[in-house]
Amino acid sequence: GQQVMQIPQYQHVQEGEDFTTYCNSSTTLSNIQWYKQRPGGHPVFLIQLVKSGEVKKQKRLTFQFGEAKKNSSLHITATQTTDVGTYFCRAGNMLTFGGGTRLMVKP
Amino acid sequence: DTEVTQTPKHLVMGMTNKKSLKCEQHMGHRAMYWYKQKAKKPPELMFVYSYEKLSINESVPSRFSPECPNSSLLNLHLHALQPEDSALYLCASSQDPSTGRGYTFGSGTRLTVV
Numbered sequence: 001g002q003q004v005m006q007i008p009q010y011q012h013v014q015e016g017e018d019f020t021t022y023c024n025s026s027t028t029l030s031n032i033q034w035y036k037q038r039p040g041g042h043p044v045f046l047i048q049l050v051k052s053g054e055v056k057k058q059k060r061l062t063f064q065f066g067e068a069k070k071n072s073s074l075h076i077t078a079t080q081t082t083d084v085g086t087y088f089c090r091a092g093n094m095l096t097f098g099g100g101t102r103l104m105v106k107p
Numbered sequence: 108d109t110e111v112t113q114t115p116k117h118l119v120m121g122m123t124n125k126k127s128l129k130c131e132q133h134m135g136h137r138a139m140y141w142y143k144q145k146a147k148k149p150p151e152l153m154f155v156y157s158y159e160k161l162s163i164n165e166s167v168p169s170r171f172s173p174e175c176p177n178s179s180l181l182n183l184h185l186h187a188l189q190p191e192d193s194a195l196y197l198c199a200s201s202q203d204p205s206t207g208r209g210y211t212f213g214s215g216t217r218l219t220v221v
Contacts, residue, residue: 033209042197043150045209088149092208095140095163097149 004029004091006098014106019076021101023089031092032065032072037100038085046074048092079105109134113198113213121221122188128216130181130198136211138204139181141173142197144215150197156181157204188220 004025013019023032031050035043047056049065049072056063060083062075076083084105089098111132120126130139137158142150155163156175164173170192172184181198195217199210 035210042195042212042215043210045211048209090210095152095155100149102147 003096004032004089004094004098006089006101008101009099010102010104012104012106013079015081016078019079019083019103021074021087021089021103023072023074023098025070025091028069029072029091029093030069033090033092034063034072034074035088035090035097036085037088041085043088043097076103079103081105081107109211111198111200111211111213113196113216115216116214117217117219119219119221120185120188122190124188125184125186127185128183128196128198128218130183130213131179132200132211133179134200134211135178136200136202137178138201139175140199140201140210141181141183142199144195144197154183155204162204185218188218190220193219 004023006023011019031048033048034046036046037043047063049063052069053067054065060077064073074087084103086100086102088100114129139156141153143153144150152165153167154173159175159178170187174182195215197215198213201210202208
């Protein structure tokens with residue numbers, strides 16, 4: 001069935017470095033959502049992107065939706081230890097999640 | 108109220124036990140979901156309720172039985188589970204299943220089957 005693929009699976013960064021995770025689909029998506037799950041926690045909805053080429057920012061987080069609406073990225077500038085967790089994408093017209101990118105930040 | 112409340116938070120049950128997980132939301136959301144999550148994996152869909160009716164069952168074994176008594180409540184009845192069913196069980200809700208809006212998740216029930 002339809003899926004969204006997320007890369008990378010894991011990312012270790014030094015505190016202060018930037019981080020990016022990518023979500024890719026072979027089909028056009030109606031929208032894309034991003035979630036964050038802290039270790040031992042539950043997924044928390046971060047944002048939804050709907051328009052082609054859309055860019056949204058939340059403090060140090062920048063979310064982009066590709067022009068063809070087939071891919072999306074989440075970029076964190078100057079990571080902090082509070083950014084640790086797994087970031088999942090989900091296409092709004094699918095009930096499944098991407099595999100997630102686990103971010104580990106070394107202080 | 109912008110939360111989804113799940114009880115219990117932790118549950119240990121034997122393979123012959125019967126137990127129930129509960130989920131409640133008062134946001135007026137008309138879609139409710141059960142997801143199962145194993146360690147280091149994404150949430151895996153089990154059931155979807157849309158306007159209090161079961162709309163999707165992802166070929167879940169019959170030892171898991173969902174119930175939606177009203178638009179605010181969702182239960183998951185468990186019977187004769189196996190150790191491999193141990194996982195985090197997440198309830199989620201959204202405004203409407205057809206609009207593809209974001210989910211609000213509960214904090215989950217961490218289930219251990221012994």
